[in-house]
């Protein structure tokens with residue numbers, strides 16, 4: 474079976490990260506929105522189960538899935554939603570069927586490109602507002618303050634696709650193109666009309682990226698309300714500066 478219930482494999486750090494991102498005051502998710510995952514070895518991730526809330530996360534609310542069959546599914550043009558659902562079903566607990574999140578393929582796609590430890594997907598109201606606007610694709614195209622540039626790097630924009638097979642495919646395609654262009658994964662992926670994906674080697678990094686994305690959205694909304702946005706210019710060379718590069722690596726949890 475591709476998906477199984479293995480609460481013993483769910484790390485405390487992942488559960489804590491999930492709960493922190495689910496805190497109502499942060500407004501990143503409500504109800505059963507959002508999901509997190511951790512890569513636990515070369516072949517598997519644990520990912521939040523469908524229908525569970527992030528704020529009340531428990532080890533029992535995660536499902537362990539094998540990456541290889543899901544990467545294969547993602548790359549199979551004939552794969553359909555029914556096959557995905559079957560692959561994500563992990564059995565029953567307390568008389569209810571437990572299934573990995575419908576958005577599991579987003580988490581799988583990241584690991585199809587590189588073995589990153591943490592992925593956190595949320596729907597922050599402030600960010601979704603910009604990503605649902607007519608200028609969604611351009612909303613984060615240019616940095617507007619230095620800390621944002623440091624924490625978020627160059628965000629990747631992915632246009633809206635229906636969660637499940639469609640989103641998984643579009644997401645993987647854009648992620649691979651980004652990796653090809655920049656030689657690394659983005660820290661932040663913006664999903665049009667949907668939400669964000671934070672990618673980091675550490676739980677603290679995934680949390681920082683998520684929170685900075687919200688701040689960045691608020692700064693943009695404020696600037697637009699106050700006459701328009703004045704982005705930073707000439708920032709490309711920042712990425713070549715050793716101090717900037719090492720701080721970026723630290724935030725991503727990659728060390729020097």
Ligand SMILES: [Zn+2]
Nearest residue numbers: 507576667668
């Ligand atoms: Zn989502």
